[in-house]
Amino acid sequence: xxxxxxxxxxxxxxxxxxxxxxxxxxxxxxxxxxxxxxxxxxxxxxxxxxxxxxxxxxxxxxxxxxxxxxxxxxxxxxxxxxxxxxxxxxxxxxxxxxxxxxxxxxxxxxxxxxxxxxxxxxxxxxxxxxxxxxxxxxxxxxxxxxxxxxxxxxxxxxxxxxxxxxxxxxxxxxxxxxxxxxxxxxxxxxxxxxxxxxxxxxxxxxxxxxxxxxxxxxxxxxxxxxxxxxxxxxxxxxxxxxxxxxxxxxxxxxxxxxxxxxxxxxx
Numbered sequence: 001x002x003x004x005x006x007x008x009x010x011x012x013x014x015x016x017x018x019x020x021x022x023x024x025x026x027x028x029x030x031x032x033x034x035x036x037x038x039x040x041x042x043x044x045x046x047x048x049x050x051x052x053x054x055x056x057x058x059x060x061x062x063x064x065x066x067x068x069x070x071x072x073x074x075x076x077x078x079x080x081x082x083x084x085x086x087x088x089x090x091x092x093x094x095x096x097x098x099x100x101x102x103x104x105x106x107x108x109x110x111x112x113x114x115x116x117x118x119x120x121x122x123x124x125x126x127x128x129x130x131x132x133x134x135x136x137x138x139x140x141x142x143x144x145x146x147x148x149x150x151x152x153x154x155x156x157x158x159x160x161x162x163x164x165x166x167x168x169x170x171x172x173x174x175x176x177x178x179x180x181x182x183x184x185x186x187x188x189x190x191x192x193x194x195x196x197x198x199x200x201x202x203x204x205x206x207x208x209x210x211x212x213x214x215x216x217x218x219x220x221x222x223x224x225x226x227x228x229x230x231x232x233x234x235x236x237x238x239x240x241x242x243x244x245x246x247x248x249x250x251x252x253x254x255x256x257x258x259x260x261x262x263x264x265x266x267x
Contacts, residue, residue, distance in 0.1 A: 002070045004127055004160030005203035005224065006214050007055050010076050013217035014099065015050040017078055021093035022046050023061075030088040033103065034110045038064045042112050047093070053126055054159025058116060067111040067119045068101075073213040074108030076101055080219060104213060127160040127196055138189040144181040148265075150251035151181045152196075161196070164209055164231050167256045169196045171230040176264035177255045183266025202227070230256040 002010075023045050028034045036042065040063070049060040057076075059066040068076070077084060077100045084102035089110055091099045101108065111119050125132045140157050141148075151157060152166045161169070170177050172195040175188060184192070208214055208222035211232075215221060225232075229239055234247035234256055243260035 001072050001162055002055065002074070002208070002214050003162035003165055004052075004054060004200055005165070006208035006222065007052055007057060007070065007160075008128075008204050009208045009216050009222065011050060011052045011057060014076060014078060017097055017217075018047050018059075018093060018099060019050055020047065021095065021097055023091060024094055025090075025092040027090045027092075028088070029090070030103075030106055032106065033088040033101065033108060034112070036112045037118060038112050038114050040064070042066070053116075053120055054123055054155055055162070056120055056123065056159075058120075065113055065116055067113060067116065069109050069111075069119075071103075071105070071107035071109065073104040074101060075103065075213065075215050076217055077215070077219055078217045123155050123159045124157045125159065127158050128200060132158075134190045134193045137193045138186050141181045141184055141189050146181050147177070147251060148175060148179045148181050148184065149177040149253070149255060153251060153253065158196075160200070163253050163255075164211070164228075165196070165199050165203065167231045168229060169199045171257060171262060172199060174262050176259075176262040177250050177257050179264050180266030185265070188263075188265070230258065232256065 023043055026042055045061040045063055047059055048062055051058045057068040079098050080100055084100050086102050086104045087100050088103045089101040113119060144151050152161050173192040175192055203209060203224040206222060206224040207216055209225040210221035211225060230245050233245045236245050238245055238258040241261045243258050245256055246259050247254055247256050
């Protein structure tokens with residue numbers, strides 16, 4: 001599933017190309033993909049702003065909002081040279097700009113709503129929001145009895161992290177994924193906060209990670225996957241201590257970590 005860096009990569013590419021454009025046509029090829037909760041035509045609306053909250057793409061229109069969630073395999077492509085093989089939505093804008101939504105698994109969703117809260121009300125603060133501070137992060141951890149892996153994956157507290165960048169952030173901060181959130185020391189929480197920011201920023205600089213489906217708006221793959229320390233590195237030596245990286249199912253997800261140099265808090 002595309003995570004914050006992949007969605008941010010797409011946002012940066014589509015924002016200058018679609019902002020200010022009028023929506024001239026919208027063709028939906030898989031009915032479940034597009035949900036019109038506003039019950040007015042989206043055609044004729046003008047795009048005023050393109051932003052992001054975690055993994056959600058937020059498109060503010062002159063009336064209403066379009067929210068896009070890529071889910072597992074969604075791809076947004078601008079003026080693709082070849083018709084995407086699994087195109088679910090095609091939005092035609094003025095001046096010849098076409099925004100195609102390709103989605104092999106059909107889980108991606110477009111919501112046309114009046115208020116953003118209709119979809120993202122329970123989504124936490126974006127992981128890269130400048131208002132999100134180490135103090136706030138530590139306070140959230142202290143209130144939670146969840147395991148740190150589940151806590152970071154839940155979009156209710158911090159928005160944008162998924163399996164890839166949770167594993168990488170925990171490794172860099174030397175915290176074991178089976179740690180209890182409330183038991184993590186304030187110092188370790190501060191380190192984790194810093195590494196989450198570092199990991200996400202680094203991945204954005206490298207256009208996100210392409211494991212299988214992710215493509216940017218121009219159809220190109222990311223290359224952040226070439227720099228993973230633990231994700232999909234099971235059986236290889238840890239770059240810090242040489243212990244073999246382990247993969248274990250934690251919080252329902254395949255989790256990669258070093259069993260030696262990642263400290264376990266509370267268990």
